[in-house]
Amino acid sequence: MEIVLTVRFLTRVEECTDYIALDHIPTAIKWAEGVFGHCQKLSDLPESGRIVPEFSRPEIRELIHGNNRLVYELKPKQIDMLTIWHKRQMLPDDPLKVG
Secondary structure: OEEEEOHHHHHHHHHHHHHHHOOOHHHHHHHHHHHHHHHHHHHHOOOOOEEOOOOOOOOEEEEEEOOEEEEEEEOOOEEEEEEEEEOOOOOOOOHHHOO
């Protein structure tokens, strides 16, 4: 299955990586590699993430990576990686406009 990395998702990866790098660059690199590793695994196991509890929609799912939630939309022929949220943040009402 094709994985689509949205602009919002890539922007969040960059923001989070930059923030982590302020303390320790190798940790930031390892974190980003882990994010993209999760994305690659979704290609083979698209339903491996749990349904996002706030939305209760089976197509909006998430994977947990450290303290972060990798939110994605499961479509018939692709997976759109939507955004990354810290686990303590509340997601907005519209899952397709998570930022």
